Amino acid sequence: MIEILRPAEVAQARHTGGLVADILQTLKSRSLVGTNLLDIDAWTEAMIAEAGAQSCYVEYAPSFGRGPFGHYICTAVNDAVLHGMPHDYTLADGDLLTLDLAVTHGGVAADAAISFIVGDARLTDGAESAAMIEATERALTAGIAAAGPGARLGDISHAIGSVLTAAGYSINTDFGGHGIGSTMHQDPHIPNTGRPGRGYRLRPGLLLALEPWVMADTDQLVTDADGWTLRSATGCRTAHSEHTIAITEDGSEILTVEQRAVR
Template identity: 60%
Template sequence: MVELRTPAQIEEMRAAGAFVREVLDTVAASAEVGVDLLDLDALAHKMIKERGATSCYIDYHPSFGAMPFGKVICTSVNDAVLHGLPHAYRLQDGDLLTLDFACSVDGWVADAATSLVVGTARPEDLELIETSRRALDAAIEQARPGNRMGDISAAIGGVAREAGLKVNLQFGGHGVGRTMHEDPHVPNDGRAGRGLKLRPGLVLALEPWFLHTTDELVMDPDGWTLRSADGSRGAHSEHTVAITEDGPLVLTA
């Protein structure tokens, strides 16, 4: 069921969005060569505890997960692009790292993701990250009353195709509110003018993610981390966006 939030509720969601942004920025600034992924997770965990927030990940156990996630932030490295389970790994020079984080503050959830390069960057990695960000910007621009869900999806897919990238439709954006994953699903490609009509009060996590040379994923033995089928690297950008009478409001900006 698709739920719409009142303007007052959207105002209440700002605190969750601001905190998610704070955690992502702090963890990203700490992601240096030699830092362990488990230390990044511990930092996010500490911030959650100090804020009195609630992790959306630690007990999360959907049908595709082998067990409860058990950590509080996704850390996907290089050819891993989604649901990276933090483990004992020290970041190396040139690693492409994606951080994905969601939590609940005062009963409201926000969700966001960012990709970055640790140390020396490969130009093609920076280009892939920038493409995911441009796709996110294009999606946000379409998140307006009167548009259709297909307008958001088509905007993402259009940026991908212009960059010569394939789009995977297994995992995409979603509604967000009292829980992390709510209706509706937001595919990362589609046809403009089709699908659910966008109305004020709809809050969506929009999250284009791309791989360099494939759209196929394989699951790690950890039962969570999703990697490219051909070993190519991935990038992922995400914001929580509220659709208002005045247009899109990015709660995790």
């Protein structure tokens, strides 16, 4: 199903998107050396509840997972890149952490992800990790710039893929961006590479979650025993950036931007 939101629903999506961005930035500030991933999950649960919102993850049980996810945020460390299930792990200097969060508030969902280095990046391959994070951020910016009324999904995919390929990364197309609205995952699927001028024509009121992600030296994934966490097949580091956007009458609008401090 491809859902087109009414103006009032897009306005609600701005509020939900701001909440997601605020929570992510608060978690980033708290994710220090010595922080446990389970603490991050507990903080997320508390902030969602305080906002009167609902988690998109706790009961999430798609065909590719193993039962309900059962947690409030995805926490992917180093070689993990997608669907990172929080577990008893304490962050160390130089860890590359990705936080991926989706919530629903007022009947509309928003989804975003950030990657960053914890503590002292000099203790690991900090420059390489920073370059990979920056490449996903630039690809996300390019994808957003390509989105607007009348554009095609392939225009977004091509813009994202061109940046990632030029940066030297191979691209996995099994998982990518997606439509979003009253539920977290909707059609259309948005691969992180593609041909311009192809695919669904974008319309005002369409919400999309764009999420470029890469692995340093492979495009192959393996799944943890938890049935959820996806890692690079070679054990290399990974990065992931995501925003929810709305297609407007004259372009696109990023919805997952900070609006207030959540502490």
